[in-house]
Amino acid sequence: MVLWMIGLGLGDEGDISVKGLKAVQQSAYIYLEAYTSILPGLDKETLAAAYGVQEILEADRELVESGCEEMLERAKDQEVCFLVVGDPLCATTHTDLWLRARQREIPVRVIHNASVMNAVASCGLQLYRFGETVSIPFWQDGWRPDSWYDKILKNKRAGLHTLCLLDIKVKEQSVENLMRGRKIYEPPRFMTVRQALDQLMEVEKAKEMGVSTGLAFGLARLGREDQVIRAGPVEQLAEAEFGGPLHSLVICADDLHELEQEFAKHYQL
Amino acid sequence: MVLWMIGLGLGDEGDISVKGLKAVQQSAYIYLEAYTSILPGLDKETLAAAYGVQEILEADRELVESGCEEMLERAKDQEVCFLVVGDPLCATTHTDLWLRARQREIPVRVIHNASVMNAVASCGLQLYRFGETVSIPFWQDGWRPDSWYDKILKNKRAGLHTLCLLDIKVKEQSVENLMRGRKIYEPPRFMTVRQALDQLMEVEKAKEMGVSTGLAFGLARLGREDQVIRAGPVEQLAEAEFGGPLHSLVICADDLHELEQEFAKHYQL
Numbered sequence: 001m002v003l004w005m006i007g008l009g010l011g012d013e014g015d016i017s018v019k020g021l022k023a024v025q026q027s028a029y030i031y032l033e034a035y036t037s038i039l040p041g042l043d044k045e046t047l048a049a050a051y052g053v054q055e056i057l058e059a060d061r062e063l064v065e066s067g068c069e070e071m072l073e074r075a076k077d078q079e080v081c082f083l084v085v086g087d088p089l090c091a092t093t094h095t096d097l098w099l100r101a102r103q104r105e106i107p108v109r110v111i112h113n114a115s116v117m118n119a120v121a122s123c124g125l126q127l128y129r130f131g132e133t134v135s136i137p138f139w140q141d142g143w144r145p146d147s148w149y150d151k152i153l154k155n156k157r158a159g160l161h162t163l164c165l166l167d168i169k170v171k172e173q174s175v176e177n178l179m180r181g182r183k184i185y186e187p188p189r190f191m192t193v194r195q196a197l198d199q200l201m202e203v204e205k206a207k208e209m210g211v212s213t214g215l216a217f218g219l220a221r222l223g224r225e226d227q228v229i230r231a232g233p234v235e236q237l238a239e240a241e242f243g244g245p246l247h248s249l250v251i252c253a254d255d256l257h258e259l260e261q262e263f264a265k266h267y268q269l
Numbered sequence: 270m271v272l273w274m275i276g277l278g279l280g281d282e283g284d285i286s287v288k289g290l291k292a293v294q295q296s297a298y299i300y301l302e303a304y305t306s307i308l309p310g311l312d313k314e315t316l317a318a319a320y321g322v323q324e325i326l327e328a329d330r331e332l333v334e335s336g337c338e339e340m341l342e343r344a345k346d347q348e349v350c351f352l353v354v355g356d357p358l359c360a361t362t363h364t365d366l367w368l369r370a371r372q373r374e375i376p377v378r379v380i381h382n383a384s385v386m387n388a389v390a391s392c393g394l395q396l397y398r399f400g401e402t403v404s405i406p407f408w409q410d411g412w413r414p415d416s417w418y419d420k421i422l423k424n425k426r427a428g429l430h431t432l433c434l435l436d437i438k439v440k441e442q443s444v445e446n447l448m449r450g451r452k453i454y455e456p457p458r459f460m461t462v463r464q465a466l467d468q469l470m471e472v473e474k475a476k477e478m479g480v481s482t483g484l485a486f487g488l489a490r491l492g493r494e495d496q497v498i499r500a501g502p503v504e505q506l507a508e509a510e511f512g513g514p515l516h517s518l519v520i521c522a523d524d525l526h527e528l529e530q531e532f533a534k535h536y537q538l
Binding site: 007009010011012013014015016017018019021022087089090092095096098099102110111112113114115117118119121122124126127128129130131132133134135154158160165223259262263266 | 380
């Protein structure tokens with residue numbers, strides 16, 4: 001019948017659109033994507049109560065990676081909602097779902113919403129001046145990827161800002177539990193501005209291309225009432241308090257426009 | 270008291286968030302920004318009826334450019350809403366308003382929403398692979414700016430897609446009416462995919478850097494039920510039918526990822 005892909009925006013249960021809420025309330029099954037972009041504090045029970053629906057199912061890592069078979073099967077002859085934090089098509093995982101639904105000739109309706117990709121405008125930097133977005137992953141053991149450094153550098157050289165999305169680890173298994181096939185998950189981890197900047201400063205030490213000089217913005221809980229935005233040089237920003245997740249980071253172009261400077265002053269440490 | 274800056278998203282009156290609607294309904298004055306990013310068919314009367322409020326005032330070019338004095342004055346001791354199509358901080362005009370409110374110590378609350386900057390993900394191109402966004406202005410008389418061509422070229426060379434925002438002319442005065450101080454406005458004009466591509470092909474003829482070779486996407490009425498997305502080579506795309514405004518354009522990087530190719534097939538002319 002129809003698969004609704006509905007963005008929940010950035011903040012809380014009130015960020016769904018009026019149209020999205022209507023679709024939720026008329027659907028037979030409602031799934032909450034709880035794998036790539038969880039919002040701390042926003043669980044399926046809270047949402048169900050706020051939306052006035054009986055039950056919201058969790059689309060966890062297993063369901064999503066196994067292709068959401070059950071969900072697609074149900075969407076063939078019923079209205080099914082897939083709720084995604086942010087915008088439903090901003091993450092690759094979900095564009096894939098869109099494709100598979102279409103291949104089965106299930107109509108898909110997308111309800112867009114705010115995502116960090118546009119709400120980052122809150123820090124006052126001009127959106128059109130952002131270059132390629134990078135993801136900074138948690139380093140672990142011998143695995144210390146740093147290609148994101150080169151991309152930030154490329155943006156900087158082109159006079160562009162860089163939005164850095166920080167790693168989220170949800171429903172990860174320890175190697176031991178994975179080997180033994182035990183579905184025991186580690187507690188979720190969310191990279192902080194501090195951790196991202198520490199990694200940045202380490203790469204800077206090795207590469208010395210000047211990515212960590214100049215202004216950066218740290219953003220926490222963007223779009224929520226308790227959002228925190230701070231601007232400053234990397235070393236100072238690493239010491240700033242941001243509170244709970246989610247955090248993001250912006251590395252600025254070397255020069256700021258006049259209006260951007262005005263904003264930066266408001267957020268300066 | 271408080272200035273709410275509320276994003277209306279892309280589509281129709283149902284795209285406001287639940288939280289945004291609540292703010293609208295409790296506000297003493299509601300202004301609709303009707304200057305930079307009007308949605309055809311979405312007028313203040315339709316919105317007022319949908320939101321269940323008595324009156325929505327128009328924040329037109331004059332009001333916005335004169336600094337929204339009246340609005341700020343009222344926000345000092347009342348709740349005032351400023352409604353903006355898309356996300357409220359995506360356009361420079363509104364970041365400026367945010368600043369001026371803060372300078373007067375008026376608390377500002379921003380309710381983000383979808384904008385073309387993230388909803389462009391609908392065409393299946395990965396958002397993080399977009400480089401700098403460009404605006405393509407209507408050429409007129411001797412004024413034929415083409416710096417956007419060089420920016421698209423730069424993005425292409427870096428393996429990035431380019432979102433092209435197409436010009437909107439709302440409440441423009443003819444030179445004669447302007448000189449005579451007559452507040453008579455020309456009918457609004459919205460650049461079409463066709464017009465943008467015609468300008469692109471003209472610059473291509475002169476510069477011959479290959480920006481117009483390869484795949485492009487035309488997007489119309491993004492996020493609405495009747496949205497149209499088409500992909501194809503520039504010459505073919507220029508001939509495609511897109512219907513009414515608003516239109517946008519994406520010039521793709523030379524190579525598409527596998528998933529992006531799959532999507533492009535769905536939209537191929």
